[in-house]
Amino acid sequence: MKNLPLFGIALAALMMAVLVQCKKDNEISGQSADQHLLQKKDSVIKAEAPKPVIKYTSMIFPAKKKDSAMSFFNKQFSEEERYTILALNRLDSKNKWRADTLAIPDKFDRTLMMYSPFPAQLDVLKDVKKMVLFSYPIQAYALYENGKIIKWGPTSMGKKxxxxxxxxxxxxxxxxxxxxxxxxDWKLPYNVNVHNTLGIGWHQYDLPGFPASHSCLRLLMDDAKYLYSWVDTWILNKGGATVKANGTPVIVFGDYQWGGKKPWKKLIEDSKANDISVEELNSIINPHLEKILEEQKKRDEVVASTSTEVKPAA
Known part of the structure; x- marks a missing residue:
């Protein structure tokens, strides 16, 4: 009988815990149907997992033993893993023979998002529907939609x-x-022109591990296809002689360290060596933001007016 009060207290505590859990379950199950559908449809609503810590090791390809080192590389890593490693080192499979030292991550993600040197969120772009950034210093591009990064990847930009x-x-x-x-003789798949007078565009072409183009922005084939489908191009006035509305904005920024250590090799000592800060990108974007938003508004108005035009009967 002396133990009965203790038992009662324990039972009450257990019942309280059950009630609290039931309340939580009811709160979750009581979400609106719209919320539930939105969660299933758009995983962005869920809290983003913290960016994993990546560690890099080096794989050296001695000049006199490059064939045996490449053979080991091909056997050691799967096709998906090799694609990821080469992309992080600004190489494609055609140019892997150029490798001397590769930075090898300890985790693999073919989308490359796990290794992004660009910020996940840029509030300065929250009102910008689509934005493309090309960084000369780290030879990489990033795509943003309303300030959220959706894709990034390697590039080879104009040589010195x-x-x-x-x-x-x-x-x-x-x-x-x-x-x-x-x-x-140079075929340029999935070409998107960004400077008509100078003939600059992005497209698929060789990625040799350094800036090598004649001013264009080279991409891997998968990336070139993605950007080709994703980007909005200009709208021309009748006759095609003048521009009615511009396409997706693109900013190319920074300077490459010509003759210096390749930036991606620095990842071996410091996994954040290539990271670009929000503050740096804000300073690059802000001077152009008014123009970007002005052109976006103009495009929206042109698209809206075009969609409301009455088409003649067939």
Whole structure:
């Protein structure tokens, strides 16, 4: 009988815990149908997992034993893993023979989002529907939608003697297979022009692990296809001689350390060596923000007016 009060207290505590849990369950199950559907439809609503810590090790390809080292590389890693490693080192499979030292991550993600050097969120772009950033210093691009990064990847930009123009540009026209004006033998899949006068565009072409283009922005094939479908191009006035509305804004920024250590090799000592801060990107974007929003508004108005035009009967 002396133990009965203790038992009663314990039972009351247990019942209280059950009631609290039931309340939580009811709160969750009591969400509106819209919320429930939205959660299933858009995983962005869920709290984002913290960015994993990536550690990099080096894999050296000695000049006199490169073939055996490459053979080991091919056997050691799967096709998906090799794709990821090469992309992080700004190489494609065609140019993997150029490797001397590769930075190898301890975790693998073919989307590359796990390794993004760009911020996940840029509040300065919250009102900008689509934005493309190309970083010269780390030879990488990023796509943002309303301030949230949706994709990033490697690039090979203009070589020292033919550097890519910096600053704000807009996507103009696109062509699934363009021919270079410099050399007709150069085929440029999924080309998107961003400077009509200078002939600058992004497209698929060799990624040799350094800036090597004639001012264009080279991409991996998968990335070139994605950007080709994702980007908005210009809208021309009747006759096609003048621009009625610009396409997706693009900013190319920064300087490459010509002759210096390749930035991605620095990841071996410091996994955050290539990271670009929010503050740095704010300073790059802010001077162009008014123009970007102005052009976006103009485009929205043109699209809206076009969609409301009465089409003639067939």
């Amino acid at each position: 003697a033919a550097q890519t123009k910096r600053g704000l540009m807009f996507a103009n026209w696109k062509k699934e297979l363009a021919i270079s004006t410099i050399d007709s």
